Amino acid sequence: MQTPPTGHQSPLILEMRSITKEFPGVKALADVNLAVRAGEIHAICGENGAGKSTLMKVLSGVYPHGTYTGDIYFQGAVQSFRDINASEQAGIVIIHQELALIPELSIMENIFLGNEPTRFGIIDWAAARVRAMELLARVGLADSPDTPIKEIGVGKQQLVEIAKALNKSVKLLILDEPTAALNESDSQHLLDLIRGLKGKGITSIMISHKLNEIEQVADSITILRDGESIETLDVANDGVNEDRIIKGMVGRTLESRFPDHTPQIGEKFFEVNHWNVAHPQIPDRMVCKDSSFFVRRGEIVGFAGLMGAGRTELARSIFGRSYGKFVSGTITLNGQDIVLRNVAQAIDAGLGYVTEDRKTLGLNLLDDIKATTVAANLKEISPRSIVDRNREFEVAEHYRKTLRTKTPSVEEGVNKLSGGNQQKVVLAKWMFTQPDLLILDEPTRGIDVGAKFEIYGIIQELANQGKGVIVISSELPELLGLSDRIYTIFEGAVTGVVDKSEATPEHLMRLMTSSRVPA
Amino acid sequence: MNAIKQLFGGNTRQFGMIFALVALVVFFQIMTEGVTLTSGNLMNLLNGNAYILILAIGMVLVIIAGHIDLSVGSIAAFVGITVALAIRDWDLPWWAGVLLGLALGAVIGAWQGFWVAYIGIPAFIVTLAGMMLFRGLNQFVGKSNTIPVPEDFQYLGAGYLPEIGPNTGYNNLTVLLGLATVALVVTMGLRGRAKAARLGAVVAPMWVQATKLALISAAILYATYLFATGRPGTSLPIPGIILIGLVLFYGFISSRTVIGRHIYAVGGNRHAAELSGVRSKKVNFMVMMNMAILAGLAGMIFVGRSTASGPSDGMMWELDAIAAVFIGGAAVTGGVGTVVGSIIGGLVMAVLNNGLQLLGVGADATQIIKGLVLLAAVAFDVYNKSQGKPSITGMLSRGLLTKNKPQAEAVEAAEDKIPTRA
Numbered sequence: 001m002q003t004p005p006t007g008h009q010s011p012l013i014l015e016m017r018s019i020t021k022e023f024p025g026v027k028a029l030a031d032v033n034l035a036v037r038a039g040e041i042h043a044i045c046g047e048n049g050a051g052k053s054t055l056m057k058v059l060s061g062v063y064p065h066g067t068y069t070g071d072i073y074f075q076g077a078v079q080s081f082r083d084i085n086a087s088e089q090a091g092i093v094i095i096h097q098e099l100a101l102i103p104e105l106s107i108m109e110n111i112f113l114g115n116e117p118t119r120f121g122i123i124d125w126a127a128a129r130v131r132a133m134e135l136l137a138r139v140g141l142a143d144s145p146d147t148p149i150k151e152i153g154v155g156k157q158q159l160v161e162i163a164k165a166l167n168k169s170v171k172l173l174i175l176d177e178p179t180a181a182l183n184e185s186d187s188q189h190l191l192d193l194i195r196g197l198k199g200k201g202i203t204s205i206m207i208s209h210k211l212n213e214i215e216q217v218a219d220s221i222t223i224l225r226d227g228e229s230i231e232t233l234d235v236a237n238d239g240v241n242e243d244r245i246i247k248g249m250v251g252r253t254l255e256s257r258f259p260d261h262t263p264q265i266g267e268k269f270f271e272v273n274h275w276n277v278a279h280p281q282i283p284d285r286m287v288c289k290d291s292s293f294f295v296r297r298g299e300i301v302g303f304a305g306l307m308g309a310g311r312t313e314l315a316r317s318i319f320g321r322s323y324g325k326f327v328s329g330t331i332t333l334n335g336q337d338i339v340l341r342n343v344a345q346a347i348d349a350g351l352g353y354v355t356e357d358r359k360t361l362g363l364n365l366l367d368d369i370k371a372t373t374v375a376a377n378l379k380e381i382s383p384r385s386i387v388d389r390n391r392e393f394e395v396a397e398h399y400r401k402t403l404r405t406k407t408p409s410v411e412e413g414v415n416k417l418s419g420g421n422q423q424k425v426v427l428a429k430w431m432f433t434q435p436d437l438l439i440l441d442e443p444t445r446g447i448d449v450g451a452k453f454e455i456y457g458i459i460q461e462l463a464n465q466g467k468g469v470i471v472i473s474s475e476l477p478e479l480l481g482l483s484d485r486i487y488t489i490f491e492g493a494v495t496g497v498v499d500k501s502e503a504t505p506e507h508l509m510r511l512m513t514s515s516r517v518p519a
Numbered sequence: 520m521n522a523i524k525q526l527f528g529g530n531t532r533q534f535g536m537i538f539a540l541v542a543l544v545v546f547f548q549i550m551t552e553g554v555t556l557t558s559g560n561l562m563n564l565l566n567g568n569a570y571i572l573i574l575a576i577g578m579v580l581v582i583i584a585g586h587i588d589l590s591v592g593s594i595a596a597f598v599g600i601t602v603a604l605a606i607r608d609w610d611l612p613w614w615a616g617v618l619l620g621l622a623l624g625a626v627i628g629a630w631q632g633f634w635v636a637y638i639g640i641p642a643f644i645v646t647l648a649g650m651m652l653f654r655g656l657n658q659f660v661g662k663s664n665t666i667p668v669p670e671d672f673q674y675l676g677a678g679y680l681p682e683i684g685p686n687t688g689y690n691n692l693t694v695l696l697g698l699a700t701v702a703l704v705v706t707m708g709l710r711g712r713a714k715a716a717r718l719g720a721v722v723a724p725m726w727v728q729a730t731k732l733a734l735i736s737a738a739i740l741y742a743t744y745l746f747a748t749g750r751p752g753t754s755l756p757i758p759g760i761i762l763i764g765l766v767l768f769y770g771f772i773s774s775r776t777v778i779g780r781h782i783y784a785v786g787g788n789r790h791a792a793e794l795s796g797v798r799s800k801k802v803n804f805m806v807m808m809n810m811a812i813l814a815g816l817a818g819m820i821f822v823g824r825s826t827a828s829g830p831s832d833g834m835m836w837e838l839d840a841i842a843a844v845f846i847g848g849a850a851v852t853g854g855v856g857t858v859v860g861s862i863i864g865g866l867v868m869a870v871l872n873n874g875l876q877l878l879g880v881g882a883d884a885t886q887i888i889k890g891l892v893l894l895a896a897v898a899f900d901v902y903n904k905s906q907g908k909p910s911i912t913g914m915l916s917r918g919l920l921t922k923n924k925p926q927a928e929a930v931e932a933a934e935d936k937i938p939t940r941a
Contacts, residue, residue, distance in 0.1 A: 319794075322793065322794055342796075343795070343796045343797075344797075344798060346796075347795075347796045353794065355791075355794060360791075361788075361790045361794060362794070363788065363791055364783075364784055364787035364788040364792065364854065365787070365788070366783075366787040366788075366854045366855060367783075367784075367787060371780070375780070375784060375795045376795040378780055378781075379777060382776070382777045385776050386775055386776050386777075387775050387776060387777060387779075387780060389775070390714055390715075390718055393718055394718060397718075429795070
């Protein structure tokens with residue numbers, strides 16, 4: 001066993017060497033290196049899918065030792081964590097973006113969940129209370145420890161998570177998008193707290209899409225791209241700013257992964273103006289803020305934004321108010337103001353929406369291909385409300401042939417298909433509704449490269465038929481290759497629109513990570 | 520071996536429940552020395568179980584949509600007593616009583632559907648409340664008395680088709696009904712095959728189709744013979760005719776109409792259904808309402824058979840109906856199940872009950888055996904699914920009345936022939 005080399009400033013507390021993690025068919029991490037010095041705040045940056053969360057799951061034992069290759073050195077020793085408990089024993093605590101708190105239990109009960117102080121096997125609530133008060137004081141939370149979690153905001157919940165971590169005598173704290181759901185002042189409080197913990201010798205790893213925050217608090221930054229570690233920047237010495245980080249995040253070239261396509265763009269036919277939508281459960285939290293955009297016939301419009309920016313919320317709130325609480329705004333289709341109160345009305349008006357999550361929102365996995373193909377336009381093949389199963393078969397066969405879906409028969413269950421072929425069936429379902437405007441939410445997620453190329457071809461063909469297409473994607477190269485025009489969305493607001501000819505990854509990334517619209 | 524595979528769709532296990540039913544009948548036929556398959560016993564079996572099977576039809580739709588209904592027995596009892604009282608006190612003719620009962624069922628169903636669909640209370644809670652509520656209303660309205668119904672109303676639950684035409688020694692109407700059914704089955708089977716072939720789908724060889732139709736026809740003709748040759752004045756019983764009508768109707772609705780598709784869609788994945796334009800609230804409302812209407816009908820048929828409505832009618836019916844549905848291949852999580860499957864499940868329980876009774880097995884042992892059968896049937900299905908093998912559910916959810924079935928089977932049969940497949 002060798003000891004890890006030490007850094008030039010303070011010793012390394014953590015070193016991950018040549019970490020490679022594969023999932024069936026995908027290499028999520030390829031030879032990734034990460035070195036974190038004791039007592040620093042180390043940021044990890046990268047686009048969606050760059051491998052940030054996977055790397056943290058390897059570190060925290062979610063993916064146990066043996067399911068990846070490479071070595072983890074923590075506090076000078078090689079570690080082989082079997083599970084999260086093992087990594088917590090060593091002093092590594094991860095706080096996930098989706099908080100792991102029980103809403104019905106109190107702050108105190110949550111802090112000690114799974115780690116209850118006991119005397120003779122009985123929980124010692126008196127000791128717990130004293131300890132809880134101490135911890136809450138450290139994170140700057142003034143609420144009573146008996147307050148139920150569901151009654152405090154996300155910002156305070158985040159602090160409870162940190163208190164919980166402190167209780168486990170954390171040495172390395174991992175925060176995955178800690179400020180994603182927080183407002184400005186809560187975010188600031190949290191960042192101050194992380195800085196304060198640093199003063200007390202606690203090392204932090206922070207994953208964030210908000211580059212201004214990273215610039216503010218991080219001591220060093222490791223950039224991941226396509227599952228590889230690209231570089232590690234020293235904030236103080238390397239003169240790091242947002243542009244420098246963005247360059248590292250997107251610095252790849254566009255390959256010719258797209259079919260040739262000459263857009264035939266017609267007149268503007270679909271327009272959304274001043275669209276405001278509130279969160280379905282929290283009425284004063286806006287998920288869409290005064291968003292306006294339009295689509296022309298034959299045009300492929302991209303929606304760029306980082307995860308959680310509100311792209312899906314925008315699309316679904318337009319698609320028959322299937323998300324959130326409508327507040328205000330107008331939709332104009334072919335010069336007419338229209339109101340779409342439910343999905344059926346949206347479909348009738350000529351809208352289609354291909355969901356981002358095929359398995360939970362897009363498909364009934366119990367159905368076969370033919371039933372799925374006609375599911376959104378049953379009435380077309382059902383005179384007098386009776387399903388004409390011969391027509392159903394014909395329609396499904398037609399789309400199977402034109403989209404080249406690989407399946408032994410249209411009687412096959414959709415759960416037996418690969419991701420790419422499932423997506424073709426979903427596309428067929430929406431093409432059969434004959435939409436004027438088709439919204440595609442992450443149309444190529446979880447699909448291999450060959451099938452992606454085919455899906456792009458289908459999208460372009462739809463545009464050629466004079467339909468408007470909106471593509472929501474987290475992959476910038478995909479948007480740049482496919483779209484004629486790209487809107488950027490940040491925290492629920494449209495922050496810019498860029499023509500294909502002027503779009504660069506750096507420019508888009510800037511608009512996607514900041515509400516400040518550059519001159 | 521290959522021939523049998525082709526005939527039964529490549530996987531004999533898929534027909535497990537039908538085989539279980541046939542095996543049960545054969546077993547009891549032998550054990551009872553021929554009493555099981557006699558006219559009298561079959562009529563008893565049908566009359567004594569028709570109301571449970573009718574409930575199972577409604578229940579399978581509720582379960583496919585992802586809910587449950589615990590109140591059906593109480594609703595049946597409440598509707599039964601109200602109708603009996605209305606006929607006695609207001610001198611209603613029998614048909615007006617039936618209409619009143621169906622309307623009352625609809626109102627009750629709308630009440631429960633409202634809470635389930637529009638307020639979003641789990642059906643388990645709503646119908647648990649309904650179970651107490653309508654049981655109480657039955658005893659409140661009837662003052663815990665037994666109310667007799669007149670003879671013409673009893674026809675509904677214990678009547679037979681009239682004797683018409685020349686004296687052939689058979690019940691002529693039953694014979695006609697049987698022959699008509701055979702003709703219908705054969706025509707539909709052959710037409711479906713022709714259509715599928717015209718569309719270019721793979722169809723099973725003619726001899727497979729022919730054997731299948733011959734088997735079904737023989738079964739129908741044998742049943743016709745038994746029902747037509749009972750003691751004079753009997754025939755296929757009226758509850759049986761109502762049941763067959765309902766099975767055909769709801770089988771069609773569930774597999775062939777837009778609303779049927781929507782029920783499966785909501786149960787299979789409500790979010791996906793809603794994002795495809797399905798109004799899931801309306802669907803949920805309708806299945807709950809439909810269930811209560813059928814419960815009302817079942818209650819009236821039972822009252823007709825037992826000649827009076829009492830305070831403890833319909834006790835535990837909901838559980839018998841739910842058992843039938845799950846034995847028939849439905850999934851607790853929704854989205855899976857068929858009307859025909861549930862009827863077969865109900866018949867398995869009914870034959871078991873009847874056969875054990877004929878053998879003189881006590882009620883205690885009968886309960887134990889029925890409980891184990893329910894557990895075994897579902898366990899078998901769950902095990903098969905966990906092994907990645909096709910389940911009974913898979914077969915039943917494809918539907919027994921579908922005309923595309925031969926073609927689906929042919930595909931499977933063809934796949935089975937591929938040598939590389941394990």
